[in-house]
Amino acid sequence: MPTRRSALRLAAAAGFLPALPAPAAPKATAFALVGDRYHNPDYIRTALRKTLVKDLGVSIDFTDEVAALNARSLSGYRLLILFRDGMLWPDGYPDPGTYPGYVQGRTRIVSDPPVPERERKSVPWITPEQGRAVKEFASRGGGILFYHNVTYISPDNDDFRDVLGAVTQGHPPMRPFRVKVVNAGHPITRGVRDFLVTDEQHFLIYQKDPKHVLLRSVNEDGLTYRNLGASCEAGWAYDYGKGRICYLAPGHMIVNLWNPEYEKLQQNAVRWLLRQS
Numbered sequence: 240m241p242t243r244r245s246a247l248r249l250a251a252a253a254g255f256l257p258a259l260p261a262p263a264a265p266k267a268t269a270f271a272l273v274g275d276r277y278h279n280p281d282y283i284r285t286a287l288r289k290t291l292v293k294d295l296g297v298s299i300d301f302t303d304e305v306a307a308l309n310a311r312s313l314s315g316y317r318l319l320i321l322f323r324d325g326m327l328w329p330d331g332y333p334d335p336g337t338y339p340g341y342v343q344g345r346t347r348i349v350s351d352p353p354v355p356e357r358e359r360k361s362v363p364w365i366t367p368e369q370g371r372a373v374k375e376f377a378s379r380g381g382g383i384l385f386y387h388n389v390t391y392i393s394p395d396n397d398d399f400r401d402v403l404g405a406v407t408q409g410h411p412p413m414r415p416f417r418v419k420v421v422n423a424g425h426p427i428t429r430g431v432r433d434f435l436v437t438d439e440q441h442f443l444i445y446q447k448d449p450k451h452v453l454l455r456s457v458n459e460d461g462l463t464y465r466n467l468g469a470s471c472e473a474g475w476a477y478d479y480g481k482g483r484i485c486y487l488a489p490g491h492m493i494v495n496l497w498n499p500e501y502e503k504l505q506q507n508a509v510r511w512l513l514r515q516s
Contacts, residue, residue: 267298268513270313271320274303276328278388278491283322286496295506297513305364310372318512319376319383322490325392326361333359363395370398377402378480382512384505387490390443402479403486404447408467410439416458418473418489418501426516427476427485427507428453434500439491440464442471451477454504456488474504476511483512 271287274280280303291297299320305327313319377383383402390407393400400406415437420428440456442464454474463469473488485508489495496505510516 266315267300268316269297269299269318269320270316271299271301271322272303272305272308273301273320273322275323275326275388276332278323282493283490283496286493287320287322290496290502290505291509294502295509297509305369308369308372310368310375313372313376313381316376317381318509319373319381320386321373321383321389321392322386323392324388325363325365325395327364328359328361330357330359363392365392365396365399367396367398370396374398374402377482377484380481382483382509382514383479383485384508384512385484385486387439387441387488389486390441400446402484404451404475404477404484405443405445405472405486408442408444409464410441411462411464413437413439413491414458414462415460416440416456419455419457420453421455422453425453425476426511427474427504429507429516431500431503431507434498436489436495436498436501437492438489438495440471441473441488442467445472445475447475447477451475454488476508483514485512 269291273283273287280301284301287299287301292299297318300316303323305323373383385403388407389403390405393403393406415435417433417435419433420431422428423431440458445452452472452475454472456471456473458469461469474486476483476485478484487501487504487508489498489501495501507516
């Protein structure tokens with residue numbers, strides 16, 4: 240037997256009534272803010288669409304627009320994914336060849352008429368309202384998966400820093416290092432073995448309970464960074480209010496994100512954040 244709404248739609252189609260608006264499409268499971276000057280959003284989308292969307296079945300709405308991160312836009316999502324640093328470059332970059340490899344080396348860059356000179360420096364993008372939105376999202380029951388360089392957002396927002404639990408200390412140039420599982424009993428690390436990547440080894444100050452640490456990065460050649468040694472926390476997870484938080488450090492290139500052991504970690508993390516494990 241047709242419902243009242245379906246009967247109204249049939250009447251509208253026959254021309255007896257004005258058409259009813261189509262039902263709003265349901266939101267995806269996850270909202271993802273990805274990409275910055277040093278991390279092209281395309282490789283991040285490509286990597287996560289394979290590992291989390293295709294292989295795990297999680298729907299994700301991607302954006303690289305930082306202004307889209309706010310309390311209203313997060314409403315209705317169960318998972319927030321953040322994979323970008325804290326900087327915007329409104330006047331361009333100090334070096335014109337930041338992205339395109341084909342302008343590096345001996346290529347002479349010309350412009351006629353010349354591009355006006357500007358003071359090219361970075362500015363933080365996160366606002367107090369955005370920091371509160373991230374904190375409230377987790378506190379009210381949302382899961383947050385933090386990747387790689389999000390520790391560069393922490394210096395500019397205390398709420399964000401409290402949720403993430405760490406702040407950057409920088410990183411050396413890309414080089415091989417091993418990611419070691421230091422807590423094999425957690426659902427996120429279940430079935431995951433140590434693995435080797437050539438990546439940016441991020442060094443940071445971890446500010447939560449050490450019992451939450453799951454991974455450490457270790458340069459097995461003994462190469463250090465500043466006075467911070469050759470090893471650092473590289474992954475952790477904990478409850479935050481009614482929600483859950485996970486940070487995973489590798490991710491500067493797609494080959495790192497698609498390391499088979501790291502794919503297991505990412506998928507386990509999403510299951511845990513969504514309370515499926």
